Amino acid sequence: MSKDYVTEYAKKVVSGKILASKKNVKACQRHLDDLKSTDLPYHFDVEKADHVIKFLQMLPDPKTGKIMKLAGFQKFIVGSLNGWYNKEGNKRFTKAYISMSRKNGKTLIVSGLALYELLMGKDPINERLVGLSANSRDQASIAYDMTYAQLSSIRRVSPKIKGITKITPSAKEIEKVNDRSKVKAVSNEASNLEGHQFSYAIIDEYHEAKDKKIYETLRRGQVLLHNPSLIIISTAGTNMNGPMYEEYQYIDKVLSGNAENDNYFIFCAEQDKEEEIYDPDNWIKSNPLMEISELKKLLVKNIQPEVKTALDSGSGLNGILIKNFNMWRQASEESYLDFNDWKKNEEDFDIAGTKVYIGLDLSRADDLTSISFVHLNETNKQYYVTSHSFVGTKGGLQGKIERDLIDYYQLAKDGYCTITDLSSGIINTDQVLDYIESYVSKNNLDVQAICYDPYAIHGVLAEMERRGWYYDLHEIRQGPATLSNPTLDFKLKVIDGDVKHEKNPLLDRAVKNAIAKDTNDSIMIEKKMHREKIDPLMSTLFAYVIAYEHGWDDEEVSMPIFI
Incomplete structure (x- = not known):
């Protein structure tokens, strides 16, 4: 007689008898739901699952x-993989x-x-x-x-x-x-x-x-x-x-x-929150072998000293979180933003009619040209970021894709970037300005200012004037006097959930790549490698330099210090 170890484990996890990560609770619930489903074209064969377990x-x-x-979780894995079949076998x-x-x-x-x-x-x-x-x-x-x-x-x-x-x-x-x-x-x-x-x-x-x-x-x-x-x-x-x-x-x-x-x-199997590492009773979420009592004692005995050393020394915690608790962490503890803090703020927002500050980070060929729009959510007193980038093809787009490890073809198809239409391969600034005009018009945006890096701005300001743009223009120089306070404030607001953003793989990648450099009590961001793009984040910060001066109707806002 075969025993259904897979369903037995799933029930223990869903009921809380075995503590598990949120993802594994969902995985076990998925198994139980699928057993009851009449629409799923698959059935669970207990004998075949039991055969591989034996x-x-x-x-x-x-x-x-x-x-x-x-252990029960091991039976759940191998039994699931070898127990579900369709009617054709x-x-x-x-x-x-x-x-x-x-x-x-x-x-x-x-x-x-x-x-x-x-x-x-x-x-x-x-x-x-x-x-x-x-x-x-x-x-x-x-x-x-x-x-x-x-x-x-x-x-x-x-x-x-x-x-x-x-x-x-x-x-x-x-x-x-x-x-x-x-x-x-x-x-x-x-x-x-x-x-x-x-x-x-x-x-x-x-x-x-x-x-x-x-x-x-x-x-x-x-x-x-x-x-x-x-x-x-x-x-x-x-x-x-x-x-x-x-x-x-x-x-x-x-x-x-x-x-x-x-x-x-x-x-x-992972820890759901970093705070859980302080309580060994939670460690089974990422160390499912702790289901076996004797192995739990051994794992706690071996992991606990490493955790204590990392916490006491204030260094090496990333390695502990990754290897011992199966939590994704950025390569550098100098990262400007914890990507998990950033990702939790991804949501949809109706930008129609909003006040907006536009950040413009121009390049000619190698880097991305990026535009970011920092919208004001005046109801919740929050900021909402959207972004779009432009890709040069000088030297060949395929080579750029392989070098940057970014599929620009697919991102362009999905609407996150625009590939230059110039045969020279350099960025076509007309495409950039056309995009801004279209985006502002389509969404009926109330543009408060355009904030730009003076590098590579050649001719663009004149073209804006020829187009009849009469927005406030702010030159944002890349230095601690201008960027340090807004950069720190932006980070804090992301952590507090007061900066939301759309789904955007290029902006996400920029956040992952950015590291914080602390010089003379000032904070600046930079990248470790040339191919690591941070342009969408830089254009966001350019816009935020002026956006965070904005005073909400019923509160007083401290102004940044410019030296």
Whole structure:
């Protein structure tokens, strides 16, 4: 008789019997809701889910040699992946996102799943290829070595398994000889992967990936399969411009019901708030192995000193939050804004008829030209930011895309930027001014001022006059005397929730890239690398220099100090 461990765990999490992250509560509720759904074209097969659980519980832990006893969350993961099917018998979940703090057995689970697919898989019947991939060959070897150790233990006690498998350690390859299926360790070198059809692909520590090359290569090889599987497995990281963080944002939409994807399995164990790190009873949210009491004692014993040291020293907390509590943090603790503070203020707002301050950061070719509109929400005494950027093509747009790691084609298609129409590749300022005119007219905006950086303003002011623009013009020089107070005030208002903004990937990226430089008690922002764009944020701050002088009708506002 098979036992439904998956549903049992889901019920414990949803009821609160097992404490879990908000995302995992939603993931468990999703499972329970799907069991009751009459519209979902999938059913849950308890026997198939139990089969993979029993298989993994026959495998030895590579480090101890003892048979693995799966925790409830591990049964939930492997049972979900192998228990949901459609009426044709094909798997529901073709993609998975599995994330938790380090030392919680995620790689061990995946190595066991790889071995299960090699020995038990049926699609295709012959020559299945299981890829254990990562950013580096050393990282890919970790999961492979676990799979190798588990299979070696089985071969010692099972002549049948020994007879149908072959291990080639030098090639990091395991073969099932009777159907020519293989498990291979591969690194993030797309040229080595092209042409392979990985029916079951695993990307380990995906947070280290700088682009989607390996993901796209693995996925392309699966398009003709009925039961492809691509599993992303990783802790959180610092690269908030990378593909893993894009997935992290997307899974939140799926779990919240704002995006529909029935074929994506999600398990994300993380702390919901930074304050939770002070109470070890909350740590199970990001360290689900704490479900097992003896392992909870061990994890608390090992993590607690690291947390105390980081808190006492006031440094290194980012590393603790990422690795021990699976929370995304920016690479530099000098970051101007915590991106989580920024992102929580993203919302829609009706800008029609609002008073607006326009910030203009011009470039000629290499950087972006950006316009930002700081609207006044006079009802709530808040600011609302919208933005648009212009992209030069000098030197070739494709090269710029690869250098900046930004898909300007797609962003232009989505309406977040405009690509220059000049054959020279430099920014066409007529396009910039046309955009401002159209935006102001379409939304019936009451323009209070245009605030601009004097660099590269050549001829633009004259063109504004020729167009009959009679707005107040403010030159914003890039120096602490002008920018320090507004820059600090803007940051504080973001934290307090008094600066809201539209969804805008280029403005988001600028916030992620900006670091704060403190010089002589003045704050300025800059970027670490040339290709890291902060222009949309700079144009926002230019507008805010004058916007934050605005006095709401019933309050007195302190004016900035200009030296």
